[in-house]
Amino acid sequence: MTFLRRGIIGLLLAYLLLPILMTLVYSLSSSWTELVPKAFSLEAWSHLFGDPKFWADGGRSLILAFSAVALSIFFLVPTLFAITLYAPKLSSALEFFSLWPFVFPGVIMAVGLIKIFSTPPLAISGTPWLLIPAVTVVVMPYAYRAVANAFESADVRQLAEAARSLGASDLQILAWVIFPTVLPGVLSGGVLALSAAFGEFSLAQLLVGSSWETLPYYQYLTNSQDGHKSAAISVLAFAIAWGLGSFALGLRSSDNLKDAVTLA
Amino acid sequence: MNLRWATFAVAFLFLAFLLMFEILPGILLVVSAFTNKFGFSFEHIQEATKPLFLKALVNSVNLSFFTALEGAALGTLTAGAIWSSKNVKVKRFTTAISGVAANFAGVPLAFAFVVILGSSGIVNLLLERVGIEPIDVYRRQNLHWVYLYFQWPLMTVLMLPAFNAIQREWLEAARGLGSSSLGFWFKVGIPVLLPTLLGSMILLFANSFGAYATVYALSQGSINLLPTQIGFQVSGQVGYDPGAAAALSVMMAVTLLLSLALYRFSRRWAAQLEGAK
Amino acid sequence: MTNANAISSVNIKLENIKKTYNGKAAVDNVSLEVKPGEMVSLLGPSGCGKTTTLRAVAGFEIPDSGRVSIGDQDVTKVPAEQRRVGMVFQSYALFPNLSVAGNIAFGLRVAGWEASKLNARVSELLEVVGLNGFDRRSVLTLSGGQRQRVALARALAPNPRVLLLDEPLSALDAKIRAELRTELRRLQLDLGITTLLVTHDQEEAMSMSDRVVVMNQGRIEQLGTPRDLYATPASPFVAAFVGAMNLMPAEALGNSGFRVSGQTVNIPNLENKTGRLGVRPEVIDLKPLEAGQSAAIQGVIELVTYLGADQQVILKVGGDTWVARVENDQVFGRGQKVSLEIPQNAWLWLPA
Numbered sequence: 001m002t003f004l005r006r007g008i009i010g011l012l013l014a015y016l017l018l019p020i021l022m023t024l025v026y027s028l029s030s031s032w033t034e035l036v037p038k039a040f041s042l043e044a045w046s047h048l049f050g051d052p053k054f055w056a057d058g059g060r061s062l063i064l065a066f067s068a069v070a071l072s073i074f075f076l077v078p079t080l081f082a083i084t085l086y087a088p089k090l091s092s093a094l095e096f097f098s099l100w101p102f103v104f105p106g107v108i109m110a111v112g113l114i115k116i117f118s119t120p121p122l123a124i125s126g127t128p129w130l131l132i133p134a135v136t137v138v139v140m141p142y143a144y145r146a147v148a149n150a151f152e153s154a155d156v157r158q159l160a161e162a163a164r165s166l167g168a169s170d171l172q173i174l175a176w177v178i179f180p181t182v183l184p185g186v187l188s189g190g191v192l193a194l195s196a197a198f199g200e201f202s203l204a205q206l207l208v209g210s211s212w213e214t215l216p217y218y219q220y221l222t223n224s225q226d227g228h229k230s231a232a233i234s235v236l237a238f239a240i241a242w243g244l245g246s247f248a249l250g251l252r253s254s255d256n257l258k259d260a261v262t263l264a
Numbered sequence: 265m266n267l268r269w270a271t272f273a274v275a276f277l278f279l280a281f282l283l284m285f286e287i288l289p290g291i292l293l294v295v296s297a298f299t300n301k302f303g304f305s306f307e308h309i310q311e312a313t314k315p316l317f318l319k320a321l322v323n324s325v326n327l328s329f330f331t332a333l334e335g336a337a338l339g340t341l342t343a344g345a346i347w348s349s350k351n352v353k354v355k356r357f358t359t360a361i362s363g364v365a366a367n368f369a370g371v372p373l374a375f376a377f378v379v380i381l382g383s384s385g386i387v388n389l390l391l392e393r394v395g396i397e398p399i400d401v402y403r404r405q406n407l408h409w410v411y412l413y414f415q416w417p418l419m420t421v422l423m424l425p426a427f428n429a430i431q432r433e434w435l436e437a438a439r440g441l442g443s444s445s446l447g448f449w450f451k452v453g454i455p456v457l458l459p460t461l462l463g464s465m466i467l468l469f470a471n472s473f474g475a476y477a478t479v480y481a482l483s484q485g486s487i488n489l490l491p492t493q494i495g496f497q498v499s500g501q502v503g504y505d506p507g508a509a510a511a512l513s514v515m516m517a518v519t520l521l522l523s524l525a526l527y528r529f530s531r532r533w534a535a536q537l538e539g540a541k
Numbered sequence: 542m543t544n545a546n547a548i549s550s551v552n553i554k555l556e557n558i559k560k561t562y563n564g565k566a567a568v569d570n571v572s573l574e575v576k577p578g579e580m581v582s583l584l585g586p587s588g589c590g591k592t593t594t595l596r597a598v599a600g601f602e603i604p605d606s607g608r609v610s611i612g613d614q615d616v617t618k619v620p621a622e623q624r625r626v627g628m629v630f631q632s633y634a635l636f637p638n639l640s641v642a643g644n645i646a647f648g649l650r651v652a653g654w655e656a657s658k659l660n661a662r663v664s665e666l667l668e669v670v671g672l673n674g675f676d677r678r679s680v681l682t683l684s685g686g687q688r689q690r691v692a693l694a695r696a697l698a699p700n701p702r703v704l705l706l707d708e709p710l711s712a713l714d715a716k717i718r719a720e721l722r723t724e725l726r727r728l729q730l731d732l733g734i735t736t737l738l739v740t741h742d743q744e745e746a747m748s749m750s751d752r753v754v755v756m757n758q759g760r761i762e763q764l765g766t767p768r769d770l771y772a773t774p775a776s777p778f779v780a781a782f783v784g785a786m787n788l789m790p791a792e793a794l795g796n797s798g799f800r801v802s803g804q805t806v807n808i809p810n811l812e813n814k815t816g817r818l819g820v821r822p823e824v825i826d827l828k829p830l831e832a833g834q835s836a837a838i839q840g841v842i843e844l845v846t847y848l849g850a851d852q853q854v855i856l857k858v859g860g861d862t863w864v865a866r867v868e869n870d871q872v873f874g875r876g877q878k879v880s881l882e883i884p885q886n887a888w889l890w891l892p893a
């Protein structure tokens with residue numbers, strides 16, 4: 001039993017880590033056509049970091065990711081608050097619309113969005129003004145799950161009642177009681193959504209393409225030109241996902257882990 | 265400031281936002297799938313059933329079903345192994361990395377697999393060396409190796425809570441009544457896990473069914489799947505037919521909606537069993 | 542209740558059981574025999590090793606050293622599934638995917654009973670635990686007390702040699718607990734099944750068992766009938782754990798005189814040692830003192846709690862707090878001075 005247990009866990013770890021490790025080695029090698037790389041160099045990495053386009057595209061990805069997350073949190077927290085406290089019946093509607101991308105994933109969303117937004121008066125197709133809201137919708141499930149869980153497990157309703165009976169004003173309830181209790185959930189949801197938005201490719205490709213290039217699209221273009229450089233980007237992406245993921249994980253208990261899961 | 269009205273104001277803003285960027289595009293998609301220049305018509309739907317597209321649908325279903333099965337089998341075993349492991353560090357690390365990898369689809373993943381399974385990929389070199397036929401990652405039949413990268417850990421994190429709901433005392437009670445551990449798993453363990461297992465498999469299916477970025481980055485669309493076809497018809501590199509794209513999208517959305525319904529049902533079923541404590 | 546089956550009672554014997562976790566002894570050299578048909582309780586505070594001891598009997602824990610035997614058969618290394626013990630868990634551990642009948646039949650299925658005998662046995666046990674007509678119900682729809690009964694029926698169904706109960710009533714509310722306590726004891730006596738019960742509730746231990754084992758920090762502190770433990774506790778720990786006790790440091794003054802809580806008392810039959818003196822609250826009688834009067838032991842009333850059958854009085858005696866339980870007919874007020882009348886033979890002397 002112990003043998004089997006170790007075996008399957010080891011197999012999973014190997015399957016998840018080896019591709020990344022080999023990609024890392026590949027990014028550090030100058031030629032690798034035999035079983036072991038012939039020579040190592042930092043060329044791919046220095047090319048990558050020396051490319052102004054990389055920084056420009058990375059900057060756009062950051063703008064995109066942070067805007068999408070800021071928007072989802074700006075919408076979700078007050079809405080969940082209002083629904084939990086004053087209109088619990090609406091919670092299933094909110095859930096429905098937040099999980100919408102499960103049924104309409106990025107590719108399909110793009111089809112509908114292009115239809116509406118490529119003709120005046122709303123011709124914002126090809127601009128970040130369409131990409132940001134679209135990505136916000138697509139990463140909403142991540143943020144929603146975490147924030148909704150935080151509201152649920154904190155029993156926000158009772159907390160608010162307790163605070164009110166102690167004479168707290170609405171603003172005090174929000175600032176001193178509700179916000180601090182849901183903050184870890186909001187943060188972890190935000191971080192997961194950030195990670196997803198940062199790596200969003202389908203909408204970036206179909207809605208804006210090269211007219212407002214982001215990092216995943218940059219890598220997509222690099223793939224065919226410089227394999228070693230592309231390898232470096234893969235490793236970088238994994239490192240970022242790992243960093244954000246463990247940060248989010250640290251914010252939540254392990255039994256909530258299933259919510260960390262994608263609805264890609 | 266009145267908190268109630270302030271938060272409701274934001275909620276309405278949210279609703280407007282969703283209408284604009286989620287609900288209207290969704291509705292428009294459905295409408296344009298069922299209309300042509302003259303009004304209601306099945307023209308696009310009919311178009312969507314032409315052999316190329318049907319093949320894409322079949323391929324997508326096949327791939328998703330297969331990777332769901334594969335991921336479910338491996339993920340369930342792994343979750344069970346994590347559950348029964350006493351090494352907290354291993355548990356933590358495996359769970360954490362599974363959570364990350366489950367979300368790690370897209371361009372970076374595609375390229376990592378090119379590095380190991382591309383035409384001069386390192387694993388392929390190794391396979392050649394030992395006389396096994398290399399795995400060509402650009403072929404549809406081998407795509408499941410890439411999808412397994414996120415399906416396996418996804419299943420693992422989905423199953424962990426279900427395993428954690430199995431109380432060690434149940435196993436002890438069964439043994440006290442004379443049953444072997446294996447007997448316990450057949451009579452109690454698996455029946456308790458079953459709803460979550462089926463539900464998670466449906467999630468895996470949907471996860472793979474709607475996945476676009478990974479396969480597109482890998483093959484620029486030369487692999488004929490439903491999402492890549494939709495991408496083509498809307499971006500116009502190969503064909504350009506927004507009507508067909510809409511019809512194919514509806515096909516996909518209906519499949520996903522069905523999965524979602526089944527998933528919900530399985531959750532309710534699981535919740536019933538979990539009321540045990 | 543019907544006689545479910547004729548059980549030929551066997552004994553349980555523990556010899557020098559030791560179990561260590563991370564260098565800390567959870568059970569430290571415990572020896573104990575439960576005689577055939579007897580019901581013995583393991584009583585002690587949280588973490589004292591009761592569950593570990595019980596699980597060593599069940600086979601879920603293999604002791605580091607020592608011997609476990611059931612019916613004079615050494616089972617120390619026998620796997621749990623072959624020991625034929627019936628165990629009831631604190632959380633009941635009912636299988637959620639099986640009905641009431643399915644749970645009760647589980648052990649019978651494992652043992653390969655044929656359908657007609659199996660069904661008869663299940664009905665018989667449903668009858669025994671008073672759950673007639675519940676066979677098809679999902680265990681998830683049952684109340685706590687009903688779940689407890691199913692767990693008991695499930696444990697008894699395959700005719701176990703001994704019955705092991707780990708805090709079987711602790712998850713229930715007070716009224717049902719009291720009811721089930723009597724019911725469980727009656728059933729145990731009817732079946733004559735050797736039973737080991739773990740509890741941290743002294744009332745439960747005293748009322749249900751033939752003998753009680755008081756444990757503390759992995760060791761047996763005292764073993765005896767409920768009466769023995771109450772009348773002659775072997776240590777201050779037992780005295781305080783079993784029933785209530787006023788336990789005060791005492792100084793021997795010679796000539797059978799002792800100084801306790803600033804009072805001087807005369808207790809002829811006690812040894813002339815320094816230790817602690819104990820008095821049970823219910824042996825104390827209170828007499829009001831007029832102003833200027835004094836008594837051998839006197840105190841000032843701090844708080845009176847009416848308990849229905851009697852009343853509990855908390856007093857300051859010297860600098861110490863004492864508790865007395867007296868009849869209802871007297872009415873006391875806060876701050877009232879009283880004389881504490883204690884029969885000389887009611888004093889217990891305990892080592893410090």
Ligand SMILES: Nc1ncnc2c1ncn2[C@@H]1O[C@H](COP(=O)(O)OP(=O)(O)OP(=O)(O)O)[C@@H](O)[C@H]1O
Pocket residue numbers: 562563566567568585586587588589590591592593594741
């Ligand atoms: N599997 C284990 N690993 C490590 N320590 C354990 C384990 N099981 C028990 N212990 C320790 O052994 C000691 C005795 O535990 P045990 O469960 O027997 O106590 P108990 O008397 O049943 O307490 P309670 O009334 O709280 O159930 C405790 O200090 C406990 O922490």
Ligand SMILES: [Mg+2]
Pocket residue numbers: 591592593
């Ligand atoms: Mg215990």
